[in-house]
Amino acid sequence: MxxxxxxxxxxxxxxxxxxxxxxxxxxxxxxxxxxxxxxxxxxxxxxxxxxxxxxxxxxxxxxxxxxxxxxxxxxxxxxxxxxxxxxxxxxxxxxxxxxxxxxxxxxxxxxxxxxxxxxxxxxxxxxxxxxxxxxxxxxxxxxxxxxxxxxxxxxxxxxxxxxxxxxxxxxxxxxxxxxHLPLERRGGGAGDAGAGGAVRELRREVRALGDRQVLLGLLTAVFGFAGVFALYSYLASMVTEVTGMAESSVTVVLALFGVGMTLGALAAGPLTDRALRPTLYGALGALALVLVAFRFTVHVPWAAMATVVVIGAVGFMTTTPLQMLVMEKARHAPTLAAASNHSAFNLANAGGAWAGGTAIAAGWGWTSPALVGAALAVAGLVIAVVAGVLDRGTSTGRRSRVVARGAGAREAGGREAGDRVR
CATH class of the missing domain: 1.20.1250.20 (MFS general substrate transporter like domains)
Known part of the structure; x- marks a missing residue:
């Protein structure tokens, strides 16, 4: 390393x-x-x-x-x-x-x-x-x-x-x-130096941020990660009001959540390198399921703490594939897209906390944020799958055009060779 x-x-x-x-x-x-x-x-x-x-x-x-x-x-x-x-x-x-x-x-x-x-x-x-x-x-x-x-x-x-x-x-x-890492070359050559080059670079970054796949990745982060914070924002209240644990135990529960996050980060790296989109789909799907499970395990202290670790793990497993996804789709100008991904995560933090709090205020009970979080995770999964289908369709169409051009070139070459033979 x-x-x-x-x-x-x-x-x-x-x-x-x-x-x-x-x-x-x-x-x-x-x-x-x-x-x-x-x-x-x-x-x-x-x-x-x-x-x-x-x-x-x-x-x-x-x-x-x-x-x-x-x-x-x-x-x-x-x-x-x-x-x-x-x-x-x-x-x-x-x-x-x-x-x-x-x-x-x-x-x-x-x-x-x-x-x-x-x-x-x-x-x-x-x-x-x-x-x-x-x-x-x-x-x-x-x-x-x-x-x-x-x-x-x-x-x-x-x-x-x-x-x-x-x-x-x-x-x-x-x-x-x-x-020292030289700035990535964008094909602009020496003309890219100075203020004019900075403006052109900024335009490239903004164009990359407007890519459909980048925007869908950011939207996945907003909804999918909001599922984590719908629960996390009220976790302390849940374990004291529902699980019946002492306030002094809240620090331990939050630390267990951090342990789960670390395990998720360790697993996400090699899994994302091997299969980016399946890792993202699996993490979001698992997040939805374990949030629903927490609605029931929260009543038993040891089960609640074990579930908290899993929520932290699968929740944080979404961050690396989402970060790599926007960087890959904006590969010619990745900095602004990668930074904006963290704006999306913080919108998820605020939106998830608001959604979970709204459920509690509506009288749905202290465990309702878990179900709200599951619904948000499912929404993120749907967006991620739609993005994957659209990306696959675009890639298939691009490959078809390349094959067609190659076939046309071979056919033209064959005719030219035949003309020479004749």
């Missing part, structure tokens, strides 16, 4: 920690800043808004920036955002700090995925991307529970100061371990 992948994973660990740790710190932040817990909950949404806005914007701005320099700059912005959060004097400034910290999230993973894929030989790209994502999953096992415990003992500001230090370490690792 190239050491550069380790640097990417360290950065992903910091990003994953700051993204999810706020959920565990909401009561502490609310008490300290004198706001209600629901108001403090907007700090979670603020980060997601930063991701949705920043992913395509920063990826577009950096299309002509060398990859290593871009990664370091994005991690620098992330570090500044977390430092601003730690030092925020009030709720409004903390809200702004969360948006700032979220801005580089999607662009970092988009550029990082492109870099990871270029660091390894053909046929191992998905495994390289999955290795980077391991940092994100390990954050849910170590970073989020550890950051929550630290914030409860020393105050929530201490947690964001630690994440700031992680950001600085990641910047150093990126500078030391990621090699």
């Amino acid at each position: 190239p050491l550069a992948l380790l640097a990417l994973a360290v950065a992903a660990f910091g990003i994953g920690t700051t993204e999810f740790v706020m959920m565990g710190l909401l009561p502490n932040v609310a008490d300290d800043l004198g706001v209600s817990v629901p108001t403090a909950g907007h700090l979670v949404s603020a980060y997601a808004i930063g991701v949705v806005i920043g992913a395509p914007l920063l990826a577009a701005v950096g299309v002509r920036v060398p990859r290593r320099r871009m990664l370091i700059a994005l991690m620098g912005l992330f570090t500044i955002g977390n430092l601003a959060s730690a030092l925020a004097p009030g709720y409004g400034t903390l809200l702004a700090g969360r948006v700032l910290a979220g801005l580089p999230h999607g662009a970092f993973f988009g550029v990082g995925a492109v870099v990871a894929a270029r660091l390894v030989r053909e046929g191992r790209q998905a495994r390289a991307v999955a290795t980077m994502f391991l940092g994100l999953t390990v954050a849910n096992i170590v970073g989020v529970p550890g950051g929550t415990a630290l914030g409860q003992q020393l105050g929530w500001r201490a947690t964001f100061l630690v994440v700031t230090v992680i950001g600085l370490v990641a910047m150093g690792a990126l500078a030391a371990l990621v090699p």
